[in-house]
Amino acid sequence: MASEALSNLSATEMAVLLRTRKCSAVEVTRSCIERAREREPVVKAFVQLDAEGALRQAEALDRGDNTGPLHGVPIAIKDTIDVAGLRCTFGTEIHADRVPARDAEVVRRLRSAGAVILGTTVSTEYAIAKAGPTTNPCDASRTPGGSSSGSAAAVASGMAPIALGTQTVGSIVRPAAYCGIFGYKPPKDAVPTAGVMPLSPFLDHVGPMARCIDDVALVYRSVSDSGGDTQPTTLPKTVLFVQGPFDDRLEPASQVALSRARTLLQAKGLRILTATLPAAAREAKHCWETILFRDLAKHHGADRDRSGQRMSDRFRKIIDDGRRVADPAYEAAVAFARSLREQILELLPPGSIFVAPAVDSVAPVLSEHTGASDLQGLWSLTGLPTLAVPCGKADGLPIGVQLVGLPTEEHFVHATGRFFEGLQKGSG
Numbered sequence: 001m002a003s004e005a006l007s008n009l010s011a012t013e014m015a016v017l018l019r020t021r022k023c024s025a026v027e028v029t030r031s032c033i034e035r036a037r038e039r040e041p042v043v044k045a046f047v048q049l050d051a052e053g054a055l056r057q058a059e060a061l062d063r064g065d066n067t068g069p070l071h072g073v074p075i076a077i078k079d080t081i082d083v084a085g086l087r088c089t090f091g092t093e094i095h096a097d098r099v100p101a102r103d104a105e106v107v108r109r110l111r112s113a114g115a116v117i118l119g120t121t122v123s124t125e126y127a128i129a130k131a132g133p134t135t136n137p138c139d140a141s142r143t144p145g146g147s148s149s150g151s152a153a154a155v156a157s158g159m160a161p162i163a164l165g166t167q168t169v170g171s172i173v174r175p176a177a178y179c180g181i182f183g184y185k186p187p188k189d190a191v192p193t194a195g196v197m198p199l200s201p202f203l204d205h206v207g208p209m210a211r212c213i214d215d216v217a218l219v220y221r222s223v224s225d226s227g228g229d230t231q232p233t234t235l236p237k238t239v240l241f242v243q244g245p246f247d248d249r250l251e252p253a254s255q256v257a258l259s260r261a262r263t264l265l266q267a268k269g270l271r272i273l274t275a276t277l278p279a280a281a282r283e284a285k286h287c288w289e290t291i292l293f294r295d296l297a298k299h300h301g302a303d304r305d306r307s308g309q310r311m312s313d314r315f316r317k318i319i320d321d322g323r324r325v326a327d328p329a330y331e332a333a334v335a336f337a338r339s340l341r342e343q344i345l346e347l348l349p350p351g352s353i354f355v356a357p358a359v360d361s362v363a364p365v366l367s368e369h370t371g372a373s374d375l376q377g378l379w380s381l382t383g384l385p386t387l388a389v390p391c392g393k394a395d396g397l398p399i400g401v402q403l404v405g406l407p408t409e410e411h412f413v414h415a416t417g418r419f420f421e422g423l424q425k426g427s428g
Contacts, residue, residue, distance in 0.1 A: 006031035011073045011161035012214040018072040025058035025072030029116050032074045036118070036159040042140050043157050044133040045150040047079045048087045049119040057116045070222055071114030076154045076163040079120040080127050080147075080197040081206065083107050090197050091123035091132055091147065094307045104195025106164065106206055106223050113222035118160055121150025126300060127171060127199055128292075129315035130368050136178060138398055142363040145175030146370030148209065152179040155209050162210045162219050168199040169288060170376025172207050173402050176388035178363035178371065180398030180424055182417060183209045184216045187407035188383030190224045200295035202334060203288060203380050213418045216387070236405075236412040237351040239270050244277030246375055251361035253394035254401075260391045260423060261355055261401045268419055275354065277378075278343045283336065284378045290325055290333040297322030312368065341382040345406070353412050354404040358388050362397035376402070385410045389420035 006014070006028050017023045033051045040046060054074065061072050079088045082100040084107075089095045103111065111117070122132040124146040134149040136142040137157035144153040148165030152175035155163050165172040167185045176183025184207045191206040198204065208219040241262060250258075266272055297304075297319045304311065304319040311319075348354060357375050364371055379386040379402070387403045405413040 007035040007158050009161065010212050010215050011070070011210065012212070012218055014073050014161060015069065015071065015218065019066060025061040025116060026055060028072055029054050029058040029074050029118070032118060032160055035157070036154070039137070039157045039159060043135055043137050043153050043159075045121050045154040045157065045159060046076070047089055047120045047122055047150065050086055050117070053085070054116050054118050061114060061116070067114035068222070069113050069218060070110065073115055073162070074118045074160050075110055075115045075219070076118045076121045076151060076160040077107060078123055078148050078151045078163070078165050080123050080166055081107060081164055082195040083117055083120055086117075086120050088120055091125045091127060092311070094303055094310050100195070102195065105192040107195070109223045121154055121163060123147050124149060124370055125312055125315055126296070127166060127168065127197065128296070129318065130312035131366070131370050135366065136363050138180060139363070139396070141365055142397065143178065143366055143370045145178035145363060147171040148175050149370060151209050152176055152181060152183065155179070155211060156181050162208055162215050165207060165209050166196060167205045167207065167376075167380055168203045168292060169380050170373035172205070172209060173358055173376040173386060173388040174371050174373065176209055177358040177390075177400035178398060180390045180393070180400070181209055181211050182213060182216055182390070183207065183388040184220065185380065185386040186220065186224060187385045187410070190226060192225065198295070198299045200292045202291050202295070202337070205380065211424070212421055213414055217414055233415050234411050235270065235415050236353045237271060238273055238349070239265050239416070240273050240275035240348065240352055240354050242277060242354050242356040243274055245279065245282035246357070249360050249372070249374060250357055253361045253397070253399050254357045254359060256394050257391040257399040257401050258355070258357060261420075264419055264423065265355070265416070275347045277347070278340070280340055280343060281378055284340065284381050285374055287333045287336050287340070288377050288381045290329055291337070293318050293322035294325035294330050295322070314368070337381050344382055344384070348406060350406065350409065351412070353416060356402050356404055358400045358402040362394060362399060379404055383407070385413055387413050387417045389417050390424045391420065392423045
């Protein structure tokens with residue numbers, strides 16, 4: 001099979017070819033490296049594309065027995081997740097030369113499953129502030145979204161079939177929607193965060209980004225504490241389209257995405273209802289900012305004191321605002337988040353999922369910002385499993401929605417997400 005064709009395959013397809021010895025890990029890895037070298041000058045997805053190291057990993061895998069479900073599959077890692085021997089910069093020049101000695105636990109699990117680590121991908125500054133250099137593969141004048149900018153762009157442009165991202169507010173769902181791919185934010189604590197740059201222990205998540213649902217499930221089974229979903233074919237009884245206090249944010253493109261999602265799911269015979277979010281959801285942003293800014297000040301305030309002049313104005317302000325959050329306010333925000341989670345769970349009976357808008361509109365033009373997080377943050381705050389799915393295009397740019405489920409019923413989210421694979425190219 002031609003090298004270019006290999007890079008176009010899904011990770012699941014690659015895994016089958018590798019398991020049956022119809023191609024080698026070196027051939028698959030080289031195809032992704034070649035694709036990356038072709039697209040990287042414009043897309044700028046990588047902090048460090050480790051071509052030599054990836055090929056050495058692939059050669060070692062080819063010499064041995066099959067090591068696991070990801071044997072020989074190339075994967076890119078967001079640079080806020082430690083990869084031993086590679087630059088992991090936290091998206092800031094302050095840590096431009098940071099090279100960890102040990103893998104994060106999630107990377108260790110990927111290696112144990114046989115994955116080839118291609119390199120580290122661009123994050124926004126401390127995964128929250130100033131945008132990095134990455135562009136949207138669908139339109140280089142647009143943002144890919146953040147903070148998992150490079151991971152989304154690497155997958156969408158065919159440089160890697162899978163990438164790991166992180167989400168504390170909206171950093172997997174938003175770039176996935178802007179780039180027209182799938183992005184999965186698992187339930188809180190389903191994937192270990194040891195060795196991942198901390199933003200907020202209460203809010204931090206790690207998850208996969210891919211071009212198809214089977215790839216999401218393939219990686220998730222390898223890295224999650226539960227072993228992930230093993231039956232992504234069972235459909236929910238009911239799909240609840242969310243209504244609530246953020247509806248006024250939706251621009252025409254996101255309205256189109258929701259309409260396409262409704263039409264698709266109705267055509268598949270699913271029962272469609274609506275669910276109105278509690279009024280308290282309007283306070284979600286204030287709540288997560290209180291928690292997040294306080295935790296950021298705790299974890300990264302020392303960088304502010306030593307090298308504040310090398311930070312963006314926005315990140316300095318976040319740290320300063322976080323230092324003003326008193327213990328009672330922080331504790332009240334955590335209590336509010338837990339109460340809001342319970343209120344939302346009451347709206348989601350077993351056997352059901354939510355469909356919610358993922359983003360305000362299509363990807364904005366490039367700037368220091370990577371798009372609004374208001375529509376994603378509620379699901380990070382409440383820790384529910386959330387999958388960004390593509391809904392075709394509007395005005396030539398990707399649009400999408402997000403599917404949300406119960407922590408114990410991820411399989412309904414994944415199974416419903418499979419229907420959206422037919423909408424990736426879409427129209428508009």
